[in-house]
Amino acid sequence: MILTNVFRRVVDALLGLSLAIIVAAMLLQVGARYIYHAALPWPEELSQLLLVVLSFFGMYRAIEEDMHIRLDLIPASMSAVMARLLRTIAIVAAAIFLGYISYGGYELALRSWSQPSTAMRLPMGWFYLAIPVAGALSVLALLTQLIDLFAREPRRQ
Numbered sequence: 001m002i003l004t005n006v007f008r009r010v011v012d013a014l015l016g017l018s019l020a021i022i023v024a025a026m027l028l029q030v031g032a033r034y035i036y037h038a039a040l041p042w043p044e045e046l047s048q049l050l051l052v053v054l055s056f057f058g059m060y061r062a063i064e065e066d067m068h069i070r071l072d073l074i075p076a077s078m079s080a081v082m083a084r085l086l087r088t089i090a091i092v093a094a095a096i097f098l099g100y101i102s103y104g105g106y107e108l109a110l111r112s113w114s115q116p117s118t119a120m121r122l123p124m125g126w127f128y129l130a131i132p133v134a135g136a137l138s139v140l141a142l143l144t145q146l147i148d149l150f151a152r153e154p155r156r157q
Contacts, residue, residue, distance in 0.1 A: 008064070011057055018054045022047045041119040049117065049127040056134035063094075064141040087149055095142040098135045105131025 025043035032040050062068050070090075075083035105128060113125035 008061075011061060015054060015057055015061065018050045018057075022050050022054070045117055045119040052127060053130040056130045057137075060134045060137045060141060063138045063145075066145060084149060088146065091142050091146045091149070095139050095146075098138050098142070102132045102135030102139065105129075105135055 025047050029040055029043035032038060032043075075086055078086070109125045109128040109132060112128050113123050115124045116122065117124055117127070
């Protein structure tokens with residue numbers, strides 16, 4: 001449990017740091033354009049790549065906290081067993097989809113180690129690794145939700 005909390009804090013720090021770097025890079029770019037009338041080559045690329053990192057790890061944290069948007073009207077109007085079945089199908093479908101995305105991201109990262117980014121000249125594989133890592137973490141979070149769903153007794157209506 002302590003290790004899980006430390007891991008959550010590390011991911012949250014990564015998310016906050018990514019957002020702070022994006023803001024700083026964009027402010028620097030705006031300043032360079034309007035003050036010096038010359039755009040820097042790297043801030044927009046860095047911001048785009050960090051936005052991918054921010055999106056995928058943000059997805060993981062939203063899944064882990066069970067904070068994704070959902071429609072609660074349908075499960076609320078059916079029996080507890082049917083609601084559990086519907087929730088199980090949704091979790092399994094999401095896990096399969098994320099597993100597929102993670103595998104594709106892994107393949108993309110493997111193929112991209114020798115491809116440098118346009119402006120920063122960093123290996124694109126570093127940035128593409130966010131896809132399989134966050135995807136795998138999201139699948140684990142969904143499996144945890146599935147275990148929790150079956151660990152508790154269905155509510156009677």
